[in-house]
Amino acid sequence: MTQATLSADTTIRPVAAWGAVLSMTLCVALLIASEFMPISLLTPMAQGLGATEGQTGQAISISGLFAIAASLLVTTSAGRVNRKWVLAAMTALMLLSLVLVAAAPSFDVLMIGRALLGVCVGGFWALATAVIMRLVPEAEVPRALALMFGGQPIAAAFAAPAGSYLGGLLGWREVFWALTPLVALNLIWHVVALPSLPARQQQDFRAMFSLLKRPYFLMGLIASMLSWGSAFTMFTYLRPFLERVTGVNVTLLSILLLALGCAGFVGTWASGRFVKGEVARLLKLPALVMGSCPLGLLVLGASPIAAGLILMLWGAMNTAMSVIWMTWMAQNADDAPEAAGSLMVAAIQASILLGAVVDGWLLDGISIQATFIGSAILAGAAVILVGNGQKLLKPQ
The missing domain is CATH 1.20.1250.20 (MFS general substrate transporter like domains)
Incomplete structure (x- = not known):
């Protein structure tokens, strides 16, 4: 330049x-x-x-x-x-x-x-x-x-409940x-x-391939995909579950989604306060917590109060998950942040896509409960892959 x-x-x-x-x-x-x-x-x-x-x-x-x-x-x-x-x-x-x-x-x-x-x-x-x-x-x-x-969190707090309420109205x-x-x-x-932002440097695909050859980064990328896949497998088909199992109407559905979104502010505050230094010990936390939520809904989801509490827990961890995994990326791909960022976005979107497609088949072919079991299975795989998090860290 x-x-x-x-x-x-x-x-x-x-x-x-x-x-x-x-x-x-x-x-x-x-x-x-x-x-x-x-x-x-x-x-x-x-x-x-x-x-x-x-x-x-x-x-x-x-x-x-x-x-x-x-x-x-x-x-x-x-x-x-x-x-x-x-x-x-x-x-x-x-x-x-x-x-x-x-x-x-x-x-x-x-x-x-x-x-x-x-x-x-x-x-x-x-x-x-x-x-x-x-x-x-x-x-x-x-x-x-x-x-x-x-x-x-602003969009998460207001988009879903507003969409549900206004859609019904x-x-x-x-x-x-x-x-x-x-x-x-x-x-x-x-x-x-x-302002005018002239291009400084064109992205090179070789940097992405180089990152994928690093075992710790590839393993972390797969673990993050499993974590997001678990989260959005449940979230995509949340409304049918709440309508069929919890028995909510449009008003109560909007309230539950608002509670989920507002909990995201808690997750944002907590992650900003506590996600510091090496994050290896935190990497399995999102999958562990969010994978437990669909199981909790399967057991307690008939109660609107229990469902609301579980959704608030899910909402708080959902926002914290982004901070945890992006911090891991910044710490362990600091020599190629743009390439790592492109790969992370692609991985997250792939997990959302595959989770929704597979669970769409489960919903139509089996039941809404089957989709939530699928979510828990993905989360369990993420927890196992992460372990104590040390193998996902860049060698010193």
């Missing part, structure tokens, strides 16, 4: 930095809402499109397949494009996706809309951390990252239409607030 470019970056940062960070925070919240709000609308969406709940759950999860590809390809295929416009393009794709889903006349159009969202999800997360590091001085990067990731299509003006405003905010 030339001295003139560096000077331009230095000049722009103090003016636009925090407005740009806030625009990315809103984008995170809208991305999470767009990706996971359909889970709270699974039943009415299936009815409206003339499909089974299992098929609709798989269609919702198709975004994961495209997110995998985007997370690996965006930094290479768009390697020389100004990062400001890449992020703006990802947000525009989110807007188009919402319009297609809201207006979907058929199952196939729903699939196309979710595929476009997947490209947005994978591309945004592959670039987000690197962009944040360019928006603020080095000393402010942790605070900026914390602010950006704060969009996750107005209809599931209206919920997606309601998101479109917010995403349009976020797109405008990106264009205004983000």
Whole structure:
């Protein structure tokens, strides 16, 4: 990069930095809402499109397949494009996706809309951390990252319950239409607030392959996939379980999902306070706790109170899981953080996709209980693979 470019970056940062960070925070919240709000609308969406709940759950999860590809390809295929416009393009794709889903006349159009969202999800997360590091001085990067990731519990707390309640009141299509003006405003905010971010270095696939050749990193990547796969195997089909087994109506369902989302703030606070230093001893905690939740629901899920407490535990650990595993990545792939970040995003999205697809078959072919047993099995495999965590650490 030339001295003139560096000077331009230095000049722009103090003016636009925090407005740009806030625009990315809103984008995170809208991305999470767009990706996971359909889970709270699974039943009415299936009815409206003339499909089974299992098929609709798989269609919702198709975004994961495209997110995998985007997370690996965006930094290479768009390697020389100004990062400001890449992020703006990802947000525009989110807007188009919402319009297609809201207006979907058929199952196939729903699939196309979710595929476009997947490209947005994978591309945004592959670039987000690197962009944040360019928006603020080095000393402010942790605070900026914390602010950006704060969009996750906000969306988790309000998207699912609001989607469930408004879907019952107005209809599931209206919920997606309601998101479109917010995403349009976020797109405008990106264009205004983000400074010019010329590409500094094109991502090399060789760095990713080099990381995969390291046994400790590959083992950790697989363990993280199992952990996320367990979590979202249960979460994707949570509404059918609560309706069929717990016997909730739309109002109580919204309350339970709100409790789950609000618990995420506790997980964010706790992980920020206690996840410090070497995290080996914490790596199996998410799978251990979250794998116990579907078993707890199978035993106690008929009680709304018991179900609510279990969901709050799941919600708190869900947000802590991201901090634990991303800290592990930062500590054990510090020589190739961009390559590691792309691989982690791809792995997480792959686990969400595979978990939802397999459990869609279990739901349609066997029962809702079978999907929760599958979630617990994935978590158990993660706990066994992690062990005491030492074999997932970079050799000293």
